[in-house]
Amino acid sequence: MANVNKLKNKINNNTNFGEKIKDVVMNNIVTIIFVVLCLIGIKLSGLPIFFVANELVTRISRNSFLVLALIIPVLAGMGLNFSIVVGAMAGQIAIIAVTHWGITGLPGFLLCAVIAFPFAVLFGYLTGKLLNKTKGQEMITSMIVGYFANGVYQLVFLFLVGTIIPMKNNVLMLSSGVGIRNTIDLSGGVKETGIKYALDQILKLPIFYVLIAFSILAILYNIFKLTNRRGIVNRREKQNKSKDSFKYIVNMSMFAILLILSIVIVAGNTPLKNIQLPVVTVIVIGVLCLFNILIVKTKLGQEFRTVGQDKHIAKVAGINVDRIRVLAIVISTVLAAWGQLIFLQNIGTLNTYGSHEQIGMFSIAALLIGGASVSKATVGQAILGTALFHTLFIVSPLAGKNLFGDAQIGEFFRAFVVYGVIGVSLGLHAWKNRAELKRKLKIE
């Protein structure tokens, strides 16, 4: 014991400031690379900041829910859940049904969420069962599940609808009376036919006013936390508290900076102040963030973590490992179904056979860019990753055009980024683990 302690002291003493910086850089290398890429991209594209920011707000509110749906399976040690594609299909099944019945707007959207739920639970249950049979290969299995489900989905909507499943709808269906059309308009010209903007349009406010209000609230909350700390008993607790108060002060100053920045933008009358924020969508996303954070602190969350750390020990401790793993996938799938609804209500058109296809890849790439890995993912990483990923999406065509005279190159770059980042992140994850191990051993 004494030896180990001495060893640790040595490590602490020798970690000087330079090493700490190196640590931070090493741990966030993927994210840092993408921040740099985004900045270069914005510069090269020459797009006005207003445009980029506006697009970004839209895209973050559109996509974050799907990215957040990935977190719980990571927690449960099942890696990145590529099978959220299946959840997206559940969402689309609900949308097709609701559009067929002609229920529009918010009631339509809510009905979609209700209908998608049982489908997603069923799909998630089946996927989870399969993943329990293929422990250790969850990621590749979930990816193949996505492709397989896509085939079944096509079969159902191209051939079974109108033959075995009775349905008559001239707008939604192909002229032959069998199969659903390739694209379904969810807004529908003069007369509303779908759920476009059902959530987004409930309440829209200028983003920087919202930010001002939010940062004031956050500062007040931190001040409350800072002052309301009575009943400190022993020394150890005191130490903890002083650590806490440091955290609150840091939080406070961050929000103060945000507040000042927002005020400057609003007062400076820049076009940025006109960017609109879909408040309800953001609140829904916020609730999901909160859900992901809070569930860790529950019994169920502890079981997810235990299973994620060591399946065998969890089993010996009496945890029903298989059940927990299925549950993780079910939750993820249901969230993905709802995420797809949010995504589509913003896009406004359902590409019946395409909308779900890229969801898995894109969401996972976004999560990884935020600094997550196969074994660790947080809410912050999900949001940051979504922002960076989509910044790159917005700027890369124009950046490509300005740099090489061809927008297509920017498009290639986008595709390259998606697959590249997944590959690189998986590689880096393995490499970083090794480096960490080596560094731990090299004490002096």
Add this chain to the structure above:
Amino acid sequence: MDTKYTLQMKNIHKVYFNNKVLNGVNINVKPGEIHALLGENGAGKSTLMNILFGMPVIHATGGFEGDVYINGQLVNVKSPKEAMKLGIGMVHQEFMLIPGFTITENIKLNRETTKHNLISRLLGSSLKTLDKRSMESDARRSLDTLGLEISEKAKVSGLPVGHMQFIEIAREIDKRNIKLLVFDEPTAVLTESEADNLLKSMKKLASTGIAILFITHRLDEVMDTADNITILRDGEVVATKKKEETNVSELALLMVGRKIERNVPSENRKSSEDSEDIMTLKNLRVSMPGEEVKGINLSIKKGEILGIGGLAGQGKIGIANGIMGLYPTRGEVYLKGKKLKLNDPKTMIQNGIGFVSEDRRGIGLLLDSSIQLNIVLTAMQMQNKFLHKIGPITQINNGKVKRHAIKMINNLDVRCQGPQQLTRRLSGGNQQKVCIARALTLEPDILFISEPTRGIDVGAKKLILDLLYKLNKELGMTIVMTSSELGELRSICNRIAIISEGKLEGILSPFDSDVDFGLMMAGEYHKFHKEEA
């Protein structure tokens, strides 16, 4: 039934695939009693425990015959969870701890204290919030009971092995209704001093009325701790004895069923001081976590068996690992006067240095590969032996590999079904022989072997030691054997170097007095003798 027993197992029979593994076993344990269960590997101890805990493997293979009574009640334990409810706890041989969790989280694993919140009232108890504060105070209480002074908030990953065992125990005693605690070879991975602490704690627990079933190989521990002893051999109870009525040699005899020679071949074991040096270590420093070496000067003589002893955590394990380049190493190593490049396993192997690791299952063997592949692997990689060469392409020469493997299996008496058998299926002693066979295939001048008998039963231990002795005598191979068990070092070594706090404390002859060994291990030798002078 009689309620004065915590546990009674009556006339237990168990058949695995037409193979009788338990045949009418009876065992009785009273409250507050420490009951030792002795037996060689394969004697049926694990099967008996699996029955007690209702492990799925028992029910999957057709159940068992016989009755189990807990506190006089006939019970039918169908799952480990039920066993837990009945108050039966197990301290596992390999640790069931999650490194990334804190001590509290490990102690409270799947028994977390929770409190209701708004959502859990609506959606059920699995969404209850964890009550960190009460969990921590519970954990603290259990740690205090065991006299352990580490913070309950520390992560398990950095702790030394000795502490992990105690956390396992803390977890068991944290279960309020615990009546019977099973210790499955708890001291196998501990040092002597750690084991002493553990045994003390066991006695303390027993004095609170908990019945303890103690499975072990170490006879002296049994004599030290147990009240009653049951010995199993080939699935039958050979004897149940009171401690006062028996002694170590009788127990050993009952256990293996043949007379154990505890005496060592002392003839021909002259001191090797005047032989020439084959390897010299100068100021060797190894940063192996938990076994740090802090500057050792030592010369290894040609043709000797050099023992390296000392308490765990003092650095004796680090020496061989450092020389082989498995951990960052500084200093100088000379082989026959030539300076060797450090931190490079390849150089070492090519210079004729063989190594058998103390971590047999971790880095010693490819558990899911065949015996023959394990034996030739290093020679194949490092010396290009056992290969067909077709231009730049190489292929395994399977015939040659098999012939060599069979030769080794015969020479070392590896008990197996053949060279194709997976090493995972072998017993500890036979796995160790495969490790030695691999090292011998390299035809080394010096063989470093660490903890050769760890986790091996008494019979096989002696075979391994005899083998090393034979290699040394007949082939003249220089052997450096690192071991925590002083007895086995003294049984075959020419000289024994004792390591304390990462430094060489001194070199003793195996025939020196117990007092000298004891003082050196404790790092008090020089102090003591200075005072005398």
